[in-house]
Amino acid sequence: MEDSLLLKKDELLTLYKKMFLIRRFEEEAARAYAQGKIGGFLHLYIGQEAVAMGAIACMRPDDYFVTTYRDHGVALGRGMTARACMAELFGKVTGCSKGFGGSMHMFDRPNNFLGGHGIVGAHVSLAAGPAFKAKYMGEDRITMCFFGDGATNIGGFHEGISLAALWKLPIIFVCENNQYSMGTPISRTAAQPEFWKKAEGYNIPGFRIDGHDVREVAEKFKEPIARARRGEGPTFIEVVTYRYRGHSMSDPGKYRTAAEVEERKKQDPVRIARDALLEMKVKEEELAKIDALVEEEVADAVKFADESDPPDEALMHSLTLAKTGEDPYA
Amino acid sequence: MREINYRTAVREAMVEEMMRDERVCLMGEEVGHYQGAYKVTEGMLEKFGERRVVDTPIAEFGFAGVGIGAAMVGLRPIVEFMTWNFSAVAFDQILNNAAKLYQMSGGQYRVPVVFRGPNGAARQVAAQHSHSMDPFYVNIPGLHVCAPSTPRDAKGLLKTAIRDDNPVIFLEGETLYAVKGEVPDEGVEELIPFGQARIAQEGTDVTLVAWGRPYHTAMQAAESLAKEGISCEVIDPRTLRPLDHRTVVESVKKTNRCVIVHEHWEHGGTGAQLVDLVQREAFDYLDAPVLRVHNQDVSMPYAVNLENTVLPTVERVVDAVKKTLYVAS
Numbered sequence A: 001m002e003d004s005l006l007l008k009k010d011e012l013l014t015l016y017k018k019m020f021l022i023r024r025f026e027e028e029a030a031r032a033y034a035q036g037k038i039g040g041f042l043h044l045y046i047g048q049e050a051v052a053m054g055a056i057a058c059m060r061p062d063d064y065f066v067t068t069y070r071d072h073g074v075a076l077g078r079g080m081t082a083r084a085c086m087a088e089l090f091g092k093v094t095g096c097s098k099g100f101g102g103s104m105h106m107f108d109r110p111n112n113f114l115g116g117h118g119i120v121g122a123h124v125s126l127a128a129g130p131a132f133k134a135k136y137m138g139e140d141r142i143t144m145c146f147f148g149d150g151a152t153n154i155g156g157f158h159e160g161i162s163l164a165a166l167w168k169l170p171i172i173f174v175c176e177n178n179q180y181s182m183g184t185p186i187s188r189t190a191a192q193p194e195f196w197k198k199a200e201g202y203n204i205p206g207f208r209i210d211g212h213d214v215r216e217v218a219e220k221f222k223e224p225i226a227r228a229r230r231g232e233g234p235t236f237i238e239v240v241t242y243r244y245r246g247h248s249m250s251d252p253g254k255y256r257t258a259a260e261v262e263e264r265k266k267q268d269p270v271r272i273a274r275d276a277l278l279e280m281k282v283k284e285e286e287l288a289k290i291d292a293l294v295e296e297e298v299a300d301a302v303k304f305a306d307e308s309d310p311p312d313e314a315l316m317h318s319l320t321l322a323k324t325g326e327d328p329y330a
Numbered sequence B: 001m002r003e004i005n006y007r008t009a010v011r012e013a014m015v016e017e018m019m020r021d022e023r024v025c026l027m028g029e030e031v032g033h034y035q036g037a038y039k040v041t042e043g044m045l046e047k048f049g050e051r052r053v054v055d056t057p058i059a060e061f062g063f064a065g066v067g068i069g070a071a072m073v074g075l076r077p078i079v080e081f082m083t084w085n086f087s088a089v090a091f092d093q094i095l096n097n098a099a100k101l102y103q104m105s106g107g108q109y110r111v112p113v114v115f116r117g118p119n120g121a122a123r124q125v126a127a128q129h130s131h132s133m134d135p136f137y138v139n140i141p142g143l144h145v146c147a148p149s150t151p152r153d154a155k156g157l158l159k160t161a162i163r164d165d166n167p168v169i170f171l172e173g174e175t176l177y178a179v180k181g182e183v184p185d186e187g188v189e190e191l192i193p194f195g196q197a198r199i200a201q202e203g204t205d206v207t208l209v210a211w212g213r214p215y216h217t218a219m220q221a222a223e224s225l226a227k228e229g230i231s232c233e234v235i236d237p238r239t240l241r242p243l244d245h246r247t248v249v250e251s252v253k254k255t256n257r258c259v260i261v262h263e264h265w266e267h268g269g270t271g272a273q274l275v276d277l278v279q280r281e282a283f284d285y286l287d288a289p290v291l292r293v294h295n296q297d298v299s300m301p302y303a304v305n306l307e308n309t310v311l312p313t314v315e316r317v318v319d320a321v322k323k324t325l326y327v328a329s
């Protein structure tokens, strides 16, 4: 694809850096998980980085983002520091959610990232909330809502889109179709495997795109976002993608062949972005410099997380109910 | 003071708060054009318009989610459930999102949303429409639960609920909407704090605790017992979470006897919680076991004769009080 049509070199460089950061961050998180430094579930985004970064490339800082438990990519993409993200995984008080959310519940209010949600589909209804507020207050902020292919089967998905469509809310519904919900392929979960076609039932526009080239994702997200900003309502975008790792760290992935995974890796979004930059005459040394900076950032994040303190019980009790009127984030 | 009914009290609280704060809005089924399934929201659409009084389709899970998500970013939505029975399909939103987001986000996101509507049995609407949902909600840290019995408490507590930065479960009653009572005069603002029980009637022989509709049953029982020379102290906790058990314990230390009347089933809930707290904190003062009068342990039957036996009645309360006094009924 041509430079002129799509992202400028600087923009792509920024996106590449973030995608490489997400990739390296999660590889190190997987290592820390194996070492027992991270507990619970850990759902890696590896292979899907271009979806989040393509969407984020088109968003303003004041727009809202709501996603699933597979949330590290979005968190880092929206501007969370690697330190805050890693410390959260390590269950430390320096984490973005002070060690109360963990991998599945990243939140970042300064960057308008509303989580990190663990109940499949429920957040699709919740995401219509910030969009409702934007319309109510007459703001031109949009809400970006990500969910998986598996989520399209549950009521929360349907009710959220149904209400947002009815009220013409400024929100983009993004189905990250990575072909599986846990160990079940879409052939065994969905009567209609072309998820974008569900848009018709809500009387909103919908389409399907490939999710391995961040330039293409960004290009395809521009108009739906502009449309939402103009007050013309939601769009449903199905992004075809693939996760290289298991559903979570405990998943040995026996439901798919190694050959299938290898085949998909030929469309590695991080490598595609890197190759595109080289084609744009960015020097290998310049990329190597960026890569080195990312490595440093990730290593620093791990060290920071390791050395941070866990939250204490007093903090736990103070976080059950908010003190009315004393919002330090306001 | 002036006298209004409970329905009007709830409406006045909403109208006053919506006039005070533009971030407060109302959404739910039939709240606008239809004027409210129980006419609680009558006239509000005309007053505030479709932007702030929002009719929703039948999608409790969805619009509960919208209310929560909007609250996270600064609105203060009032979400009406046509009745609390239907909140069961939105239970996950309340349990997993409303109650948890403040904690899970490390204090970054607050959820100042009020869920309100009629709770408990109406009259002969059978098993699916007669639930007292309070035991399910009182179990959840991160929520406030209000169950006002009188117009004054309904108004004062709802105003507090709307201003609170946490999610509030606000349980009204279809059979309470017509109940009349005194409220402060127009222009006199009363905010009733959470976690303060009201001693409705002082007494010396037995402590009666009740909220919602059974509160009125308990008051009638107290009146009838008074004629037999038995003096009841009646306490209305008003909010079930936080629960002001201290007022109950102090009363029991004086009366040495306690009967709790509630409309939910026996297993768990505020009734059982109070029994536990009273026996723990007033053990040495008790002259009889703490007794409860509650719904029978069955799904609500349609037939009126049976419905009457399932719900707490004045007779059952009178009997229980006498049992704690060891006098024959």
Ligand SMILES: Cc1ncc(C[n+]2csc(CCOP(=O)(O)OP(=O)(O)O)c2C)c(N)n1
Binding pocket: A068, A070, A118, A119, A120, A121, A147, A148, A149, A150, A151, A152, A176, A178, A180, A181, A182, A247
């Ligand atoms: C309501 C609910 N049911 C089940 C689960 C357990 N669960 C977590 S993720 C998942 C699969 C979801 O797949 P998909 O929506 O395709 O998202 P992906 O993990 O592929 O990103 C399941 C079944 C859950 N979290 N919530």
Ligand SMILES: [Mg+2]
Binding pocket: A148, A149, A150, A176, A177, A178, A179, A180, A181, A182
């Ligand atoms: Mg999937």
